[in-house]
Amino acid sequence: MGNPRMNRRAFLASTMLATPAFAQSWDATRPVRFVVGYTPGGSFDLVGRALAEGIQQRLGNPTAVENRPGAGGSIGSEVVARAAPDGTTLLIGGAGTHGVTPAVRRNLPFDTARDFTAVARIAEFANVMVVKADNPARTVQEFIEQSRAKPRGITFGSQGAGTSIHLTGELFRLRTGLNMTHVPYRGGAQVQIDINAGLVDVMFDNLPSVLGQIQSGNMRALAVTSPARVEALPNVPTMAEAGMPDFVVTSWVGVFGPARMDPALVERLSGVIRETALSAEGQRRLKALGAEVAVAGPAEFDAAWRADMARWQQVVRDARVEVTD
Structure with a gap:
């Protein structure tokens, strides 16, 4: 490039x-x-x-x-x-x-x-993996472990079927083997609302779209999908640091x-x-x-x-x- x-x-x-x-x-x-x-x-x-x-x-x-x-x-x-x-x-x-x-x-x-x-x-x-602010999981590995314990699996949201956010979630499903059901929306804002309401378990969103929610404490970022940490979220690890070295999406x-x-x-x-x-x-x-x-x-x-x-x-x-x- x-x-x-x-x-x-x-x-x-x-x-x-x-x-x-x-x-x-x-x-x-x-x-x-x-x-x-x-x-x-x-x-x-x-x-x-x-x-x-x-x-x-x-x-x-x-x-x-x-x-x-x-x-x-x-x-x-x-x-x-x-x-x-x-x-x-x-x-x-x-x-x-x-x-x-x-x-x-x-x-x-x-x-x-x-x-x-x-x-x-x-x-x-980067894309960023986000969950509800009071989700018990503090790390990606904790999220994976608690998700495997749910007999009906988990849900992940996106701003529409066939979007890059949808595909990032699908990639996470492939890498982890989790039972994940995609919930498509017409726009990303409604996904964020439903995650905060506990209706959807997780979302991979473009960082600019969700940065304000993370900084305000309404959502918790578990990891970013870039090769290195991002300046806007210096304390949030990369997916590689979180134990998934083959998961890089920019x-x-x-x-x-x-x-x-x-x-x-x-x-x-x-x-x-x-x-x-x-x-x-x-x-x-x-x-x-x-x-x-x-x-x-x-x-x-x-x-x-x-x-x-x-x-x-x-x-x-x-x-x-x-x-x-």
Whole structure:
């Protein structure tokens, strides 16, 4: 994947090369909308809104974040796949929309591998294993032991069947051999409510979505799924430290456009987005969400997300997960 944290000075110099050609054809009065295929308050939504103001200031166009939730993010993805390739309709996507969803849904109204242009990767973040604040388990191993003692098994929630959160739970089931039943919801907020109410036993959520609940004490984090501990939760161990060395799952978020975008337009938009993420304010906002800045330009980003889709396809085959609606 290369080094995502590139030298900022060299990067800013390189982005200027595409500016003159871009300026000749770009209409700075046209609104640019960033479509999110999930409900407000989720990781993609939070990252998009954290950067929208900075992108607007640098690009010169009015910007808006538009939520189009449903079908594992594919409703929002379809909006962008069918949009004009003029740079005014872009998708805030990630491991869910461009990794898991195309792996589990066989009847998508678009071809994920063909109908999008990779513009820029923005950030990466861990998933985190969370339980109710007063759950007796203090560690992952304690949770596994108490779950094995339940004759009817346990439940795990996600913001929808066929999402990356669902697949992370399935991966945990495969690694532990626990009797786990998936409970899908339309959005992550309701899962959090039901975990706090004791109606669902556990959830693996993207860190930005659940960080506030953990910091406020409403939920307990047992482990993060990243290779190393995260800055936002320094006292929470990794899954490897918790006794599961083969359990590493990191999510990413980036911007996609429709297919057939002009390369000069892609380079300019990519430069603006990456510059915003790498700015002091952009980094501050992303880190506050529990995300790590990990920018990549169009070519590197394109190769990375395609590799991630192949990885999730293997998990789907192993877990025998299929969603057709």
